Amino acid sequence: MPQSKVQYQEGFSLSEFIEAYGTEDKCLAALELARWPEGFRCPQCGEGERFGVINDDRRKRYQCNQCRHQTTATAGTIFDSTKLPLSKWFQAIYLIAHAKNGISALELKRQLGVSYPTGWKIKHKLMEAMKDRDSQYFLRGLVHVDDAYFGGELNGGKAGRGSENKVPFVVALELNDENRPIHLKLNRVSGFTSDAIEAWSKECLAPGTVVFSDGLACFRAVAAAGCDHVPEVIGGRKPKDVPLFKWLNTILGNVKTALGGTHHAFNFQKYGDRYLAEMSYRFNRRFYLKGLLDRLLIAGIGCEPMPERRLRSAELCC
Numbered sequence: 602m603p604q605s606k607v608q609y610q611e612g613f614s615l616s617e618f619i620e621a622y623g624t625e626d627k628c629l630a631a632l633e634l635a636r637w638p639e640g641f642r643c644p645q646c647g648e649g650e651r652f653g654v655i656n657d658d659r660r661k662r663y664q665c666n667q668c669r670h671q672t673t674a675t676a677g678t679i680f681d682s683t684k685l686p687l688s689k690w691f692q693a694i695y696l697i698a699h700a701k702n703g704i705s706a707l708e709l710k711r712q713l714g715v716s717y718p719t720g721w722k723i724k725h726k727l728m729e730a731m732k733d734r735d736s737q738y739f740l741r742g743l744v745h746v747d748d749a750y751f752g753g754e755l756n757g758g759k760a761g762r763g764s765e766n767k768v769p770f771v772v773a774l775e776l777n778d779e780n781r782p783i784h785l786k787l788n789r790v791s792g793f794t795s796d797a798i799e800a801w802s803k804e805c806l807a808p809g810t811v812v813f814s815d816g817l818a819c820f821r822a823v824a825a826a827g828c829d830h831v832p833e834v835i836g837g838r839k840p841k842d843v844p845l846f847k848w849l850n851t852i853l854g855n856v857k858t859a860l861g862g863t864h865h866a867f868n869f870q871k872y873g874d875r876y877l878a879e880m881s882y883r884f885n886r887r888f889y890l891k892g893l894l895d896r897l898l899i900a901g902i903g904c905e906p907m908p909e910r911r912l913r914s915a916e917l918c919c
């Protein structure tokens with residue numbers, strides 16, 4: 602990875618953030634612009650010309666003159682039904698998007714001056730938005746895959762396959778023609794079986810992708826998604842000594858260090874995929890520091906509402 606290119610690129614400073622999003626009005630204007638770049642449009646009937654605006658003590662509401670539907674800039678997005686000022690959301694987006702190794706719910710609570718349950722909900726909603734956004738991307742071209750287990754290292758238990766809290770994940774990395782990493786996916790699977798890998802590859806790989814893996818038999822199942830499988834014979838070597846998997850192993854090491862260093866123990870069985878989605882989301886945008894806030898705002902707008910009940914329920918993707 603060209604480290605200097607990532608590390609020394611121009612970012613988005615705190616002063617610039619305060620200048621752009623320092624008031625509630627500025628945040629609302631930015632949210633409206635991101636949501637309706639060509640002006641308000643009724644989500645119910647599509648009317649974009651005839652509508653009224655209601656400004657009372659609650660959040661600014663739009664009322665469509667055609668179907669009488671009322672809505673707000675946050676309705677139908679991950680920010681739906683929020684009672685928090687938008688400025689708090691923007692501060693959270695700024696902090697989460699720019700924290701190189703992530704930021705815990707506890708740290709978010711301290712920085713935003715909110716309660717812990719509120720910090721937790723903000724953190725998990727924004728992680729869900731990142732997960733949702735990246736799930737729309739299919740890896741293509743040249744992809745390296747491997748099996749990995751996450752979770753144990755966070756609870757002080759045994760790491761890797763021997764851990765009590767271990768959760769199986771497929772690690773998949775798209776590389777460009779120069780063998781540089783482009784896009785990372787860390788997806789939870791029910792196990793390393795052909796059925797699970799078939800379901801995973803249909804959700805995550807574009808047909809025609811060339812998939813390199815070690816000799817683990819289940820990865821042959823990528824053929825079901827129209828992909829070519831190239832098993833690398835490792836022989837007596839460990840995967841980390843095989844040049845082909847150099848990037849995968851470097852990235853896995855970084856992810857484990859970042860997770861262990863930033864977060865207190867959490868229920869990895871339940872929330873691990875969200876935390877890993879946050880890691881890969883940030884990795885996938887490491888060349889675009891300047892636009893991270895805008896991108897996460899748009900991801901939040903595109904993500905459907907997540908009431909707390911749903912936020913707390915475990916989901917298994919494949």
Ligand SMILES: [Zn+2]
Pocket residue numbers: 643644645646647648665666667668669670
């Ligand atoms: Zn309408």
